[in-house]
Amino acid sequence: MLLSSAIAGSAYQILISHDQLNLLPYFAIGTLAGLLYVFRMSGRDHYSFPNAMQAHLETGAIMSCWSVTALLLALLAFLLKIGPSYSRGAFVAFSILAPLLLFGARSIVKAALAAAASRKIVGWRPIVLIGSSSEVAALRRQRLLKQFGTGDVKIFLLSDANRPDAMHADVSTLNLASDFARRHDCLEILVALSWTEATRFELIRSRLKALPMAAWLLPDVNVRSLTQGASSECLRKLAVHIQSAPLSDAQCLIKRTADIILAALALLFLSPIMVITAIAIKLDSPGPIIFHQDRKGFNKRRFTIFKFRTMTVQENGSAIAQATRNDPRVTELGRILRAMSVDELPQLFNVLRGEMSLVGPRPHALAHDDQFEQMLSDYSVRQHVKPGITGWAQCNGARGATPTVDDIAERVRLDLWYINNWSLRLDAKILVKTFSEVLKQRNAY
Incomplete structure (x- = not known):
């Protein structure tokens, strides 16, 4: 924001108005615009790590937020009568250049984060996924990585619920999952289970209480089928937060x-x-x-x-x-x-x-x-x-x-x-x- 305001203002003064170069008002406007933009986009989790790791560029969100920011700046300029020190031509140039630089910066940040994550420099904490074989098979690993972090997904499969020793086998699996989560400082625990298996869910939740990390119950196959293919975008919103981390x-x-x-x-x-x-x-x-x-x-x-x-x-x-x-x-x-x-x-x-x-x-x-x-x-x-x-x-x-x-x-x-x-x-x-x-x-x- 600051850079685009300075470039647009100085270019307009030098090329169009031929006035003496004075960057102070452009720095002031750029700083104010940046504060307004960041404040609004923070409420949309624009700067959260999982969203920053998404492959697609949030074009619609950036344009809508920038449009509101530009309108607020125009309103402030009118109310404070700063037209003589900040020309309308410079403001138009700033309004065009800013979103272009925002798109470019966001793309560069996404590429840099992806490269750093692939080299295990940042964000590399594995996610533990506990669930039944049918539910886990219906999930796509890459979608989980994008929605819940950038580490490996370590999967622990529960036993067949119809087995006579299912409870004992599940306890052993949960112990292994807990030990792994502790050793590797896991980011979160994901549970992929049919929402009708209340008894098994209570067993899992009681075992997860000993772990100081967040846990989510993912929507099962039946719930995801109601989204008509939109589960890739709203998987995290549909997940049930069954346990919070003690401190952020x-x-x-x-x-x-x-x-x-x-x-x-x-x-x-x-x-x-x-x-x-x-x-x-x-x-x-x-x-x-x-x-x-x-x-x-x-x-x-x-x-x-x-x-x-x-x-x-x-x-x-x-x-x-x-x-x-x-x-x-x-x-x-x-x-x-x-x-x-x-x-x-x-x-x-x-x-x-x-x-x-x-x-x-x-x-x-x-x-x-x-x-x-x-x-x-x-x-x-x-x-x-x-x-x-x-x-x-x-x-x-x-x-x-x-x-x-x-x-x-x-x-x-x-x-x-x-x-x-x-x-x-x-x-x-x-x-x-x-x-x-x-x-x-x-x-x-």
């Missing part, structure tokens, strides 16, 4: 930026306390200063959590006993550190490394994770976001050990509420409330 890419970026800034500031201001604590631990009892233990983070990825050592043991195996009140394993200094949560401060380094967030569901030891997953079906949903140093559960009293099923169920309920209602404001509220909870020292032992 923009929200993840915002949260990550806040984590880095606040964690760095916290380390800067709390470093004297951490140095004093390290010296005290070394003098108090034999053993390392930092305690390391394996935990599961986002999407069940393992990482090593850092804490100041507060016990005489270094448990990190398949059997780990939770801390209890007056636990003999806790050192005298460790009781003070645990009561004030000073032992958690080294996790600021986990935050900077991207393994944790300042706010999120607290990660548990691997042995406890396996135990809690068997007890509660929604437990693994906690791993749809990065674990946190503190969380909504901790600042609402669900802190410390979880000796009963009711205790862990309450913590899971609070953690899921946080995931479903995340906002930067909520994170700030949790950080403030955490300080008051630490002062109360409830369930801290």
